[in-house]
Amino acid sequence: KAGVTQTPRYLIKTRGQQVTLSCSPISGHRSVSWYQQTPGQGLQFLFEYFSETQRNKGNFPGRFSGRQFSNSRSEMNVSTLELGDSALYLCASSLEGLGTGELFFGEGSRLTVL
Amino acid sequence: SQQGEEDPQALSIQEGENATMNCSYKTSINNLQWYRQNSGRGLVHLILIRSNEREKHSGRLRVTLDTSKKSSSLLITASRAADTASYFCATGQGGKLIFGQGTELSVKP
Numbered sequence: 001k002a003g004v005t006q007t008p009r010y011l012i013k014t015r016g017q018q019v020t021l022s023c024s025p026i027s028g029h030r031s032v033s034w035y036q037q038t039p040g041q042g043l044q045f046l047f048e049y050f051s052e053t054q055r056n057k058g059n060f061p062g063r064f065s066g067r068q069f070s071n072s073r074s075e076m077n078v079s080t081l082e083l084g085d086s087a088l089y090l091c092a093s094s095l096e097g098l099g100t101g102e103l104f105f106g107e108g109s110r111l112t113v114l
Numbered sequence: 115s116q117q118g119e120e121d122p123q124a125l126s127i128q129e130g131e132n133a134t135m136n137c138s139y140k141t142s143i144n145n146l147q148w149y150r151q152n153s154g155r156g157l158v159h160l161i162l163i164r165s166n167e168r169e170k171h172s173g174r175l176r177v178t179l180d181t182s183k184k185s186s187s188l189l190i191t192a193s194r195a196a197d198t199a200s201y202f203c204a205t206g207q208g209g210k211l212i213f214g215q216g217t218e219l220s221v222k223p
Binding site: 004033035042043045048055056088090092097098099100101102103104105106107108110 | 144145147149154155156157158159162202206207208209210211212213214215216
């Protein structure tokens with residue numbers, strides 16, 4: 001069974017640009033959640049999608065958005081990038097959603113904002 | 115906001131020794147999970163313990179949960195250099211999974 005796939009793995013953007021990250025979950029998993037990881041703040045929850053609906057949202061500004069497609073693939077978008085958005089963005093999938101069972105993580109997308 | 119607080123933040127031991135990491139949390143939980151992360155990679159699930167369980171084993175891993183003290187510990191026995199990684203506890207409750215700040219474990223050969 002293929003794991004969680006995140007693309008791109010690395011990207012460099014400049015302030016003010018926008019970025020879209022993609023996540024393909026494990027086949028059959030309906031929940032996709034996103035986390036931002038930085039050395040200072042650790043792992044911060046962004047949002048969770050379940051069967052195309054946003055089920056939970058973390059404490060991030062509206063510049064951070066996401067969506068989930070009917071095949072469970074998910075994208076997250078960050079608009080008007082700031083230097084502080086430089087981070088490792090991790091996507092995780094699960095069968096039933098957050099808090100119920102284990103999460104399967106992708107390798108992450110490392111975003112650098114210059 | 116982070117739910118779990120881990121202790122110690124960093125731990126350095128020799129191969130063959132045991133490593134113990136602790137996690138404390140603030141509110142009631144459905145379960146507590148431990149994950150491992152090698153530098154700059156994705157997290158890997160290690161073990162899940164439910165709120166009505168007190169202890170769980172998986173290979174060289176032993177996890178305990180004390181809901182009265184709102185704390186958990188992860189014990190890695192007979193550590194290996196390959197165990198060098200960051201370890202995170204995560205508390206599951208109300209449709210959320212909140213991660214602690216992690217413990218950086220370094221196992222020296």
